[in-house]
Amino acid sequence: MSFISLLWVLLLGSLLGLELIGKVPPTLHTPLMSGANAISGITMLAALTLIVKAEGNVPLLIIGSVSLGFALFNVVGGFFVTDRMLAMFSRKPSNKK
Amino acid sequence: MNLPVIIKFVIDLLAVLLLALGIKGLSKVKSARDANRLAAFAMSLSVVGLLSYYLGTSGIAIQSWIWIIIGSILGSLFGAILAKKVPMTSMPETVALFNGCGGMSSLLVALGVAIFPISGGQENFDFFKSLINEVSISVSIFVGAITFTGSIVAMAKLQGWLSTPGWTQSKVRHFVNIVFAVASLIAFFDLINGNTSSIWLLVIVSSLLGIGVTLPIGGADMPVVISLLNSYSGIAAAAAGFVVDSQLLIVAGAMVGAAGLILTQVMCKGMNRSLVSVLFGGSLSTQSTASSGSGEYTNITSCSVEECALTLEAANKVIIVPGYGLAVAQAQHTLREVTKKLEQNGIEVVYAIHPVAGRMPGHMNVLLAEADVPYEQLKEMDVVNPDFPATDVVLVLGANDVVNPQAKNDSSSPLYGMPVLDVQEARTVFVIKRGMSAGYSGIKNDLFDLPNTSMVFGDAKKVLNDLIGELKDLGVGEK
Numbered sequence: 063m064s065f066i067s068l069l070w071v072l073l074l075g076s077l078l079g080l081e082l083i084g085k086v087p088p089t090l091h092t093p094l095m096s097g098a099n100a101i102s103g104i105t106m107l108a109a110l111t112l113i114v115k116a117e118g119n120v121p122l123l124i125i126g127s128v129s130l131g132f133a134l135f136n137v138v139g140g141f142f143v144t145d146r147m148l149a150m151f152s153r154k155p156s157n158k159k
Numbered sequence: 160m161n162l163p164v165i166i167k168f169v170i171d172l173l174a175v176l177l178l179a180l181g182i183k184g185l186s187k188v189k190s191a192r193d194a195n196r197l198a199a200f201a202m203s204l205s206v207v208g209l210l211s212y213y214l215g216t217s218g219i220a221i222q223s224w225i226w227i228i229i230g231s232i233l234g235s236l237f238g239a240i241l242a243k244k245v246p247m248t249s250m251p252e253t254v255a256l257f258n259g260c261g262g263m264s265s266l267l268v269a270l271g272v273a274i275f276p277i278s279g280g281q282e283n284f285d286f287f288k289s290l291i292n293e294v295s296i297s298v299s300i301f302v303g304a305i306t307f308t309g310s311i312v313a314m315a316k317l318q319g320w321l322s323t324p325g326w327t328q329s330k331v332r333h334f335v336n337i338v339f340a341v342a343s344l345i346a347f348f349d350l351i352n353g354n355t356s357s358i359w360l361l362v363i364v365s366s367l368l369g370i371g372v373t374l375p376i377g378g379a380d381m382p383v384v385i386s387l388l389n390s391y392s393g394i395a396a397a398a399a400g401f402v403v404d405s406q407l408l409i410v411a412g413a414m415v416g417a418a419g420l421i422l423t424q425v426m427c428k429g430m431n432r433s434l435v436s437v438l439f440g441g442s443l444s445t446q447s448t449a450s451s452g453s454g455e456y457t458n459i460t461s462c463s464v465e466e467c468a469l470t471l472e473a474a475n476k477v478i479i480v481p482g483y484g485l486a487v488a489q490a491q492h493t494l495r496e497v498t499k500k501l502e503q504n505g506i507e508v509v510y511a512i513h514p515v516a517g518r519m520p521g522h523m524n525v526l527l528a529e530a531d532v533p534y535e536q537l538k539e540m541d542v543v544n545p546d547f548p549a550t551d552v553v554l555v556l557g558a559n560d561v562v563n564p565q566a567k568n569d570s571s572s573p574l575y576g577m578p579v580l581d582v583q584e585a586r587t588v589f590v591i592k593r594g595m596s597a598g599y600s601g602i603k604n605d606l607f608d609l610p611n612t613s614m615v616f617g618d619a620k621k622v623l624n625d626l627i628g629e630l631k632d633l634g635v636g637e638k
Contacts, residue, residue: 065291068401068409075397075410078179079417086186086425088512088539091520095386096254097185097195098418101178102392103261104202104411107209108268108399109230113223114213122275123226129267130230136261136392139238141199143253146242148192150528 484557
């Protein structure tokens with residue numbers, strides 16, 4: 063990938079992000095923040111790349127592994143906690159009727 | 160193009176699409192839960208895509224697998240345990256912690272890539288060759304470090320482990336932060352010049368900058384800061400994407416970064432604060448106590464729980480205004496019991512939710528939902544405000560600034576212009592509060608002085624428990 067096309071990817075990704083969230087009801091601010099936060103743990107892919115390409119360099123393997131751990135902590139925890147919050151919203155109306 | 164490349168291309172594309180749909184869906188109540196799962200699925204898909212690509216091309220060494228498994232298991236395990244165990248009241252600091260770890264991950268990736276091609280010697284990383292890579296590594300480290308230390312400080316402050324040191328409220332802090340910022344700039348240029356050891360300087364000063372910027376910010380503004388740091392962690396991820404040459408990382412990071420900025424802005428609006436004043440204004444209370452907001456209360460009426468119960472029993476319509484204090488006292492379940500009794504007595508009960516009630520926007524909705532309050536009873540501010548004149552009793556529980564009439568009447572007040580709940584329009588207002596201390600803003604609340612307002616002093620949970628007892632004695636809610 064050339065640097066220029068990566069810049070295009072960055073630009074279009076940012077525009078997409080700006081467009082995605084138009085109106086958010088205040089109710090969803092907290093879950094949305096925590097869900098988006100989980101997605102930012104996508105750096106786990108970078109950590110994986112690092113480990114795969116380390117080619118036996120142990121310090122690099124360790125750095126990659128720690129990085130992967132931090133990223134997955136963010137991802138797994140983030141999605142779980144968001145789900146826990148949202149479960150409370152969706153449960154109510156169905157129970158009452 | 161060979162097969163693994165095509166497969167990875169397709170999977171990446173699909174993952175980006177699903178992530179975008181996920182973020183979109185998260186902004187609507189109906190679709191939010193499915194959207195969250197969709198995003199989680201997209202993330203796992205992207206991992207499968209990346210691993211299968213390496214399996215199909217260079218292969219993955221056993222040693223790499225071992226470290227992958229160790230890292231994944233530990234990270235996921237701790238993440239899942241924390242997510243299951245943490246009480247709903249401490250949601251803001253939990254999000255901050257997760258967020259900080261995401262930033263740390265980006266930092267470590269960039270650091271790993273930066274150090275080892277040089278000291279390792281024969282490694283065939285060619286990352287450090289071009290200027291572009293040096294820039295993306297620096298950005299990734301800079302933003303990642305700020306995200307990490309900033310989030311940790313935010314978490315510690317919300318947990319009450321850290322208070323706001325006095326010196327951070329003076330002008331000195333701007334000077335200190337500028338020094339840190341300039342130092343990181345120097346480290347950055349030094350790095351580009353080929354002096355790789357300055358990478359450590361960059362790590363250290365950007366970490367300090369994260370602390371220096373977050374430390375002076377008061378508790379009320381913390382949600383905005385967390386949202387902003389969340390946006391940063393997206394930027395850090397995108398920068399890491401440049402470092403390892405991954406389009407998926409760049410798109411996802413950029414999306415989160417941009418969406419986070421929008422969310423930050425929406426939050427600022429709800430709190431009547433500008434982003435600039437949040438970041439550079441320091442905590443609101445120290446400024447305002449000096450200027451306005453002084454002045455003594457002249458006409459405080461305090462009353463007992465018993466009187467409160469008697470008034471409630473005679474009411475037709477009751478509006479509850481829950482606030483931060485309720486969350487701190489963990490009294491939402493007790494509150495639910497009180498309202499159940501009232502409902503059984505045929506009294507109409509509604510909860511008025513201010514946009515920033517709780518410890519962060521939307522947090523109160525989560526807490527009340529946890530206590531089984533029916534979703535339909537939660538009314539947003541604009542919906543409920545016209546109802547106050549026809550309301551017999553308003554119970555204000557641990558809320559303060561969001562019910563201060565100054566925001567409407569007094570143009571000299573720092574609160575002026577903030578959207579508030581018009582509780583003073585109701586016939587009787589009970590304010591349940593520990594004492595006469597001011598709210599976040601440190602400003603006197605004119606509501607307390609009004610003749611139709613009575614204060615019930617005490618811890619929210621204890622008062623509500625007593626209230627249940629009193630209502631029982633009156634035979635409310637028993638058939």
